[in-house]
Amino acid sequence: MLITVSILVSTACRENRSAEQVSLAADDGTSEIAWHQGDVDSAFAHAKSTGKPMFLYWGAEWCPPCHYLKNKVFKRPEFLARIQDFVPVYLDGDTEMAQIIGERLDVKGYPTVIIFDPLGQEVMRMPSTVPADQYEAVLDAAVASMKPVKTVLTEVLASGPESASKSDLNLLAFYSWGQDSLVDLPLEEQVEAFGRLYRETPADRTIERSRFLGLYLMSVARKARQHEDDTPLLSKEEKTKLQTEALEVLANRELRNSNLLWVDYYAGSIIDLLQTAETSRRQELIGAWQETADAMESDESLSVGDRLSATILKLNLIRMAAGLEDEAELPAGVQEHVRQRAAWAVETVTDESELQTVVNTLAYLFEVAGMSAEAEQMLMAKMGDTAAPYYFMSWIARLKEESGDTEAAIEWHRQAYDSAEGRYSRFRWGSTYLRRLMDLSPDSSERIEADSVAVLGELLEHADAFAGGNYSRLDSLEGAYWSWNEDGSYDAQLATIRDLVHASCGRYPDDGESSQRLRCEAFLVPQEVEGDAAL
DSSP, X not given: OOOOOOOOOOOOBOOOOOGGGOSOOTTSSOTTSOOOSSOHHHHHHHHHHHTOOEEEEEEOTTOHHHHHIIIIITTOHHHHHHXXXXXXXXXXXXXXXXXXXXXHHTOOSSSEEEEEOTTSOXXXXXXXTSOGGGHHHHHHHHHHHOSOHHHHHHHHHHHOGGGSOHHHHHHHHHSOGGGOXXXXXXXXXXXXXXXXXXXXXXXXXXHHHHHHHHHHHHHHHHHHHHOOSSOOSSOHHHHHHHHXXXXXXXXXXXXXXXXXXXXXXXXXXXXXXXXXXXXXXXXXXXXXXXXXXXXXXXXXXXXXXXXXXXXXXXHHHHHHHXXXXXXXXXXXHHHHHHHHHHHXXXXXXXXXXXXXXXXXXXXXXXXXXXXXXXXXXXXXXXXXXXXXXXXXXHHHHHHHHHTTOHHHXXXXXXXXXXXXXXXXXXXXXXXXHHHHHHHHOTTOHHHHXXXXXXXXXXXXXXXXXXXXXXXHHHHHHHHHHHHHTTTSTTHHHHHHHHHHHHTTGGGSOOOSTTOHHHHHHHTTOXXXXXHHHHX
């Protein structure tokens, strides 16, 4: 069982900020950072002229983990002091040309933090799960190494982790492998590389070694899901050793808080991976993880969101221990504990920025507990207090859909789009609304056509309409149109939508095989027609 956190992604405000306004607004709670005033290219030039590395933060107002960074990392005095040695750049996904830049940098999601050397070479990507009190140490390691992570990995594996520098080991341990675009290790090579790093890193590098342990366990767990034969991936002796080391991490507050990704979200997969024929050993692992969840719930050094995530972990462990299916109802006492944790959270957190993170986690907590009605009640009560309520309107829409209230689901998706702010965000929610409208009410052809013209017409005003996240959303929307018109009943409507898009293609640059113009011209053109044209 893989434990995952659902990341789902007021009047309408159509932002049109220029590239010269990439920096954070003064009222966003992070204005203490002297963000670079200018576009990304000017930041690279400034870094080169000053000899400073560059700290690039890619975020969005609706993104819950982004608000964690803003509140728990970017406001820390230690971080504010350390960031002065960098050229700090904030690139909001809704700023003009942002999606073009995001595609150029190959960002993998929100948030993404990338460290560049003064010459503009990417050094590393930092995960949002870096503990706040260790963030500066990771920055120090990146600066001390100042080599691309691929080079660092190659050198460390060639010479052996036991002889590697502390900074190189730290950089590899805290690299955001889930957002990697430079190393591109296949899963088999991940297992081998992370296994060596875990086994050969000196014992006195406890935090780095614990993170390599987690990377190794997660990669082997992913491999196990793809494993098609009965050959065990780990011997009984290996499992016993890994069990012992995992238990040591769980029992150590500093180590477990440095490894929230695998401790919280991969617990089920790792327990399944490490179990042996001895049932008692499996129960021991579950019990140790339950004790860890209890400790994390009451750990005041963790954020409210992280402590709620510990409650989610506890619920999943309860299901594992009892052999309950995900849909099975939890005992009344467990559900009452969820209500108490929710009441504590909403009483503790009042800031709209932090609430963006906490309400997101709370909604998922209620759903994991099988309390969808209470999730909806909480969202209705609290989303207006958050930084981006439209994010949660989509969540309510999904809950309505799951309850069978199709009309309400459609209207909530529409309201999320109407309320969304920012050029990329509006298309993100607009395209979601259109996809759900086609799926839930396919016969509403006039509405689908009219709303498609409105949503796409707004997108086509922008110079990055066929770049980055916009293009990814367009690709998904195109697939939805083909499915909707599978029998050809809506050829006329698709022709109107296609003509609208194609009329704008001349505005976009034709600068290569992946140019925006070619992407525009291919929209809603059947593959066989594209092939004939190519011939």
